[in-house]
Amino acid sequence: MSSPLAARVATAIIAVPALVWVIGWGGPRLFSWIILLAAAVSFWEYYRMIFSSAWERIGPILVGLLVAVGVVQDHPALTLAIAVCLLLLGSAFGGGALVDRFNRVGWVAIGTLYIGFLLPHAALVYRLADGPQWIFFTLVVVMIGDTAAYIVGKAIGKVKLYPEVSPNKTIEGAVASTVASLATGVLVGFYLLPAYPWFVVAGVALVMSFLGQAGDLFESWIKRVFGVKDSGSVLPGHGGLLDRLDSLIFPLVFIAYYVRFFPR
Numbered sequence: 001m002s003s004p005l006a007a008r009v010a011t012a013i014i015a016v017p018a019l020v021w022v023i024g025w026g027g028p029r030l031f032s033w034i035i036l037l038a039a040a041v042s043f044w045e046y047y048r049m050i051f052s053s054a055w056e057r058i059g060p061i062l063v064g065l066l067v068a069v070g071v072v073q074d075h076p077a078l079t080l081a082i083a084v085c086l087l088l089l090g091s092a093f094g095g096g097a098l099v100d101r102f103n104r105v106g107w108v109a110i111g112t113l114y115i116g117f118l119l120p121h122a123a124l125v126y127r128l129a130d131g132p133q134w135i136f137f138t139l140v141v142v143m144i145g146d147t148a149a150y151i152v153g154k155a156i157g158k159v160k161l162y163p164e165v166s167p168n169k170t171i172e173g174a175v176a177s178t179v180a181s182l183a184t185g186v187l188v189g190f191y192l193l194p195a196y197p198w199f200v201v202a203g204v205a206l207v208m209s210f211l212g213q214a215g216d217l218f219e220s221w222i223k224r225v226f227g228v229k230d231s232g233s234v235l236p237g238h239g240g241l242l243d244r245l246d247s248l249i250f251p252l253v254f255i256a257y258y259v260r261f262f263p264r
Contacts (some may be wrong), residue, residue, distance in 0.1 A: 005090075011236050023126075023135050032072045034058065038241060039068045040110040040117045045232040045240045050107050051220065059106045063087055064116035071120035072194035083112055115242075118249050121256040126260045133192040138255060141185045141205050142212040143248050148180035149213070166220040173215055181209035195264045211250035219246035 022034055032241025035190040043064050047057035055224025063083045089106035125134050183204020186198055195202055219242060223231065232240025 008197060015235070023132050026129050028123070028131075031126045035120055035123045036065070036068055036072060038245065039119050040065060040243045041117055041232075042119065042240075043111065044093060045234075045242045046111045046115060046176045046222070047230055049226040049231065050111075059090065060087075060111060063108070065110055067116035067121045071117060072123045074124075076117065080117060083116070086108075087112065096235065113170075114249070118253050121253045122248075124256045125252055125259070128256070129263065130193060130195075130259075133257065134255050137185070137188060137192050138208060138248065138251050141181045141208050142251055144184040145177040145181035145209050145212060146216070146247055149177035152176035154247055160237075162217055165217055169217070169220075177213060178206070178209045180216070181205050190201050204255075207254060208251040211254055212247040215250040216247040219243070
């Protein structure tokens with residue numbers, strides 16, 4: 001077994017059982033703390049791509065975590081408003097050239113919204129009716145889709161999906177990901193979400209597939225802009241934590257509101 005593959009397998013052997021335990025038996029409070037920790041690590045990886053100095057990252061990370069805590073505590077509007085005011089005032093009256101400060105506020109705003117506001121929606125999903133089941137469902141559907149895209153793309157992928165952002169992704173891989181996610185969603189839905197009709201679960205899985213692939217491309221765009229291959233190295237063989245969460249963030253946001261507005 002090659003070294004990168006061995007590292008991926010070893011990481012999965014340790015991480016997957018721990019994740020299953022946290023979701024299945026850890027409870028809402030532990031899960032919320034895990035999500036906030038994941039947000040902190042993701043913030044560090046994101047701002048490491050943008051700012052060379054560790055000191056420059058501290059302020060944006062604290063602002064982003066303020067928003068993350070607000071989302072987890074069901075006070076997103078208040079903390080987001082405070083964070084925006086701090087961000088805009090700090091950028092307007094901070095040091096550096098005007099153009100540099102303007103560019104900085106844009107990237108910090110993206111990080112605050114992407115990681116601080118959207119990622120903690122996972123904790124909101126967990127607290128919904130059948131919340132842990134929806135978390136498991138999302139993980140399985142998206143990850144099986146990612147695996148199918150990788151295998152098929154490597155084997156027969158010819159037509160590039162979005163070469164400017166991600167040169168290795170292909171249309172063949174994207175189609176395989178969609179089909180695999182749809183089939184997995186219908187199959188797993190019978191066990192995890194038996195109260196929902198199969199066609200509803202299939203539709204949800206289909207939307208998840210599109211959103212997951214879009215999220216993967218979104219983070220690839222960020223990495224392409226800053227010329228990095230991985231957001232970090234916290235997960236041996238897998239890259240950074242944000243590299244593993246990118247395809248999950250948008251589907252989890254979708255589920256957070258879908259279940260609220262369209263309960264079974």
